[in-house]
Amino acid sequence: MFSTPSAINRERQESERPPAGEGGRTILRSYLLMRAVVGLLGVLLTPLLFLGEYWIDASLATRGSLSAYYHTGMRDIFVGILVTVGISLVAYKFFDWRLENLFTGIAGVAVIVVALFPTTLPNDGSAPITPLQDRLGEGEVAAVHYIAAFTFLGLLAIVSWFFGAREGERKGRPQMLSESLPHPGPDKRKWFHYWCALAVTGAVVYLFVTRFIVDFSEDYDLLVGEIVALTAFGLSWIYKGLELDLLFGPRAMAQAQPSPAPQPPAPQPPSPAPSP
Numbered sequence: 001m002f003s004t005p006s007a008i009n010r011e012r013q014e015s016e017r018p019p020a021g022e023g024g025r026t027i028l029r030s031y032l033l034m035r036a037v038v039g040l041l042g043v044l045l046t047p048l049l050f051l052g053e054y055w056i057d058a059s060l061a062t063r064g065s066l067s068a069y070y071h072t073g074m075r076d077i078f079v080g081i082l083v084t085v086g087i088s089l090v091a092y093k094f095f096d097w098r099l100e101n102l103f104t105g106i107a108g109v110a111v112i113v114v115a116l117f118p119t120t121l122p123n124d125g126s127a128p129i130t131p132l133q134d135r136l137g138e139g140e141v142a143a144v145h146y147i148a149a150f151t152f153l154g155l156l157a158i159v160s161w162f163f164g165a166r167e168g169e170r171k172g173r174p175q176m177l178s179e180s181l182p183h184p185g186p187d188k189r190k191w192f193h194y195w196c197a198l199a200v201t202g203a204v205v206y207l208f209v210t211r212f213i214v215d216f217s218e219d220y221d222l223l224v225g226e227i228v229a230l231t232a233f234g235l236s237w238i239y240k241g242l243e244l245d246l247l248f249g250p251r252a253m254a255q256a257q258p259s260p261a262p263q264p265p266a267p268q269p270p271s272p273a274p275s276p
Contacts, residue, residue: 031092032241038088039237041081042230048081049074065222066230067119067145071127079115086112100162107155113148117141146211150204153229157200160236164193167240192239199232 049069050062056073063069069078089108093101120142121127133141168190184192203225210221 034088034092035237035241037241038085038092039234039239039241041085042234042237044234045078045081045230046227048077052077062220063223064220065119066226067114067149067222068122070118071122082111082115086110086115100159103155103158103162107152107159110148110152110155114145114152117144117148119145150208153200153204153207153233156229156233157197157204160193160197160200160233163236163240164190164197167193189239193236196232196236200229203229203232 046066049066052074053069053072063072066078069075086108089111090105092104092108094105117132118130118141120138121129121133129138130141168186170186170189207222207225207229210225
């Protein structure tokens, strides 16, 4: 059975400190870095699409959604980042079978589907129909895209909530690279992730209402909701992996390990008997 946040807190506090040995430290650094990179990609997706289209097409025209950039010269960037995020989410703690990691893996599969099943074509006819849309139908492909997008964002909100619950149970985090930059206390860390989860949830609700209940004449509802959701998700993951001393500080890594038990002094060989 998968563990709920309360069960996790009752059973143990996850210290996230590395196990003894250089191999354990390397593994810990790897998944902390994966967290930070996944979050950074989520935050950078929007500016990369905007600035990339300006650099390639010399156009600052705002699209109706981030998904609409699939049908522009930024298709490779859009698909590449989403697939990278998806694979990372699936691989992240794949063999740690807790509910949080199950949700993370499903979110990874969902965002890969978002990348591979494009949204509807632009109304101005500036983009050709894709082979997948031609085979399955534009509306059907778009429906899969929307379902996968809502699944991805909704599960990430839940994962950020798990992050907050776990951070609230941690007594402390390793210092940043400078002792003048300590991490905030458990309550502040907890509520940082909670606010990120609430922002993603609010964005998902906003997207659902504006897409399926209220018909906006201006088609920027998707763009606003997607930017808010991806930014909040990215910030949550960046901060969860932002243990700089564990990532880059070998001295602090050594301090994070339990001190070895003092060894008794080696017995000295008996002195030779004096000659008569």
